[in-house]
Amino acid sequence: MSEFDSGPINTPDTGDTMVSITNLEGKITYVNRVFMRVSGYHEKQLIGFNHNLVRHHTMPRCVWHRVWKRLEKNDEAFILVKNSSATGTEYWSFSALYPNYDAQGKKVGYCAVHYPASESMIRLIEPIYAKVLEAESRDFNSGLDCLEQLLKDAGHDSYSDYLLEAHYKEAPTEPSGRPGYQPTYARQTSSNSAAWPFLNTQINIAQGVHLGLATLVTAAGQYFYSASPWFLLYPLIVFAVIVYIRRIVHRALKVLHRVHHTIKRSKMGEFHHRVNDISGLGEVGQVAWEMNELLDQMQSFYLEADSAFQDVSEGQEHRYAISTAVSGAPYRSLEQLNTGLDAIRQVRTIRSRNELMSKLNEVNVGCLVPNLTTIQTDLSAVIEEIRSALNTSTENRQDVEASERVIETMLQQLSNITGVLSNIQDLVIQLDQDGSRVVEALTLISDISEQTNLLALNASIEAARAGEHGRGFAVVADEVRTLAGRSKDAAENISRIIDTFSERSKQMRIASEQAGGEAEALNRDIGGFHETFTRLATSAIDTNKRLAHASDKNFTILAKVDHIVYKQRTYLGIQDTQEHTEAINAVSVDHHNCRLGKWYDEGIGYEQFRHLNSFKKLQEPHEAVHKCARFAVELASNNWLSNPDIRDEIVAAVNRAESASDEVMSLLDAMVEEKHHSHYS
Template sequence: MKHNNKKQTESSKIPFIRTQQLIFSIFNLLVVLALTLFINLNYKVDLIIWGLLLIMIINAFYHWFVVDRQVKLITHISSVLASNTKGELYHRITDTKGMGEIGKVAWELNRFLDRVECYFKEVGTCFNAVASGDFDRETLPNGLPGQFKRSLLSINRSVCAMRENGLLMAHNSLASELHKLNSGNLIVNLKNNQSDLVNISEQMNKVETIAIANGDKAKGSVESVSKITRSLFDLDHSIQSVTKVIQALNENSDKVTESLSVITNIADQTNLLALNASIEAARAGEHGRGFAVVADEVKSLSHHTKNAAEDVEKTLQEFNRRVKEMIVESDNASKLASSIKTKIDDFKEQFNTFSESANETIGHVSYAKDKTFGLLAKVDHIVFKQNGYIAIDKNTPCSERKAVQVSSHNCRLGKWYYEGTGLTEFSNTEAYKALEEPHTQVHNQVQRSLELIQKDWVNDQNIRINLIDSIKQYEAASSDVMRLMDEMVEQKHQH
């Protein structure tokens, strides 16, 4: 630039061509005039000399005219180039006919300007299309030579790269928006599920309490049924004893009836003997009168004895009938007691089955409750992880960042582990003891990632590598947390 400025400074001291031509023409005219004057003063002037002088004057004016056209053309070229320098590429050099080499220069300059204008129009049209999002309008290099064509081809390759980059940016933009929508809705859904799981967990506790109470009642009912069964067994035994006593009474009654029959027969025979004695006393006359009185008394006693025996027999018969009815009723009662005992035995068996089912239900409910607790703890952990990702993505102070900047003792899973159900229900399992280390590792790596994201990770590859490594580590630790949560529940219910 200094060299060019020096040349321009030196050139500025030299007159323009028009000025040089004017000076040259005036000089020639003065020479002709001086020569004419000299000849007129010293020699005789003839027509030939005057003709030569006239030709010289005409030649001088013709030379002035030609040079003046050339100077005007050069001035036009200068004006066009000055306009081109301002960015007005549509100006062209005209009136070049008969201008010789300068006309050829002007012609070639016009062709150059045509190519330059065409080049910039192609570039401008292409970039305007690209600016509006149309990457299919490439430049048209055909017809342009050399560097122009190579430049347009390079621009076309750049447009292709911009098209691919635009597609990539569109995909990234869409992926980013989808990620934001997914993350936002995922957190909301997880928190809703978290709330639902808390309610389900509370309901499962109530169900477990009810199931345990029902199991206790079932055990009590089994004991009551056992007592009833024993009472029915005692009742059946008593009924059988009563039946035996009644049967013995029936047998004794039969014996009494037989004895009464004997007494009745004796009374009949006595009555018959008394009758015979009366007959014999009547035959004896006065001597048999006392014997007749005795015979009458014996007859009367025999009659009363027979009547009494018959009354006793009737009573015994009624007693026997009642005893037989009692035997029938006793048999029916015994059969009924046996039937009731059988049914109660069946009922007892059903109650035992119900009790076993209640105990099994308690086991299943307890398992479901623990799985629900485990699921709730895992959802708490997933919410913590998602908050970590959102905090890393935003890289600004936000509620998610605050949520993950807590120790492993103070998050929801930590409280569950150190103070809540985890401690009371699962502390005797090996998985519970192994859970603490990966859970702490998750917290440490999330917080390390938050520290790294605040550094110049865009320009420092080592920071990016460390950031990705930290995220991988807390994902691996998170997988261990999930696995140990499942193992913890299974180990509790293996005992």
């Protein structure tokens, strides 16, 4: 076991912080005593060797590759690392790595601060590393993808964010009464590196006096006592001892010069310089170690303060200054810094929210005013349509009232016609009866004529036969006279009947004339009534067209209002995804299930408008409104407060939704005009 081993190792003790510094090639130029104690290696076994000397063979190489890529970009890097001690025992540490720069800002190497790792971090990462190592063995590049995906599956955004957040939440508090580093171990290091306990600054004088006394004693012995020649070796031995001591002193002075150089460079802001190769120098080595460890704390303090400020300014939400590498006032300063960083995050959160809300409000107001103006214009048009329909309705009312009076007159005239026609009917009946009597009279005359003719024939016959005998002729003559009388009576009756018939005919003509006049008046009234009702029908048709146009226009207004409400809900959902869940649910409705979508797919719109060109163009921008709005709300569920790219994407998505909404409103207007333009042409 190495002299720096302290027993079984899993992770640095609470309060211990390991520090290592490398050049640009990754070769170690400095390690502190905690690093040597935990790793089990001596300083000479580490300085000049590549840092992967302590890497455990089960630690994925791709994770270290990721770290070096970040360092090459002059960025900080964090890693939960599994290392191997000099005895082969594995141990874990949470390491933060930073670039080192000289006074001119040139990168000269890297500094790594290794903190104790919590058991929960190791339990989560160790099985993940095993899977990453397996993926790395198949394809080196797939190892990092596997690492990020496994962490996301475990509920974490990224590898670095998880390490920072977990270490901050689980970092041990400063042990009470801890002065910084263990004084016992400091004394152990001093005793291991010193030839004797102390090196006095008066050693040069002592060496000179010692050498002078040795020479004086040797000379006195030879001169006064004739000492053995071997006694002459005494000054030589003293001289050799002095040379040896001066070599040690020269080395110590060289270290002090390097300490002076390191302090001088540190005053210029270069905290990455350290003093090494100081074993065997006693109190000078102790001073060098204490200075190195002071610089460790100072560098850790400034690196953490600078990196934490820079990362927070760049929007890293989980970045806190790691305070476990320092103690005392620096520790309290970093804790106060973390409190200040929380305040900065709150301010940045408010600023980010205000920035996004300001941009969204600009878009909202810029689009809301034109939308409201459009609605005002549409409402004005609807009011004009309704006013026109009202005027037409008033005219229809007047026409209906006039028609009602005409109808009453017509009813009276029709009643008169009915009475006249009734009289004519009576006259016709009487004429029919008179005609029957005429027929009977004519029948009688016809009979008389026949008899007269027959008698005349008989008289002629008898006259021819009788000759002288004329008595038979006399009888015939009497009958003829009788028949003649009867014919006269019949003629008189016919004359009287004809006179009566003439009178009836005259009455019938008068009644017919009255009926004709009444019929003519009725015809005129019916003509006027026809014209009135023709105007009424035309007005009714016009009213129907206008009301149909107003109805369609009202729906477009409703659709526009729906769009405005939908967009306002989108803004609410973006502003706070937790508070406005109802608004988010409303935004999640697709373009087929909203009011306009149903009207378009299966309602009146599909029945009455599907043949129009503007109707066919409506679906694409309507779908875009819903997709862009949902996308903006989905983006808002991410960490947009610390990511300006997400905020810009949200604003861009909202702008696309507003543009598509404008196109939808324009097409709705065009669709109504396209349907009704022929009604007013």
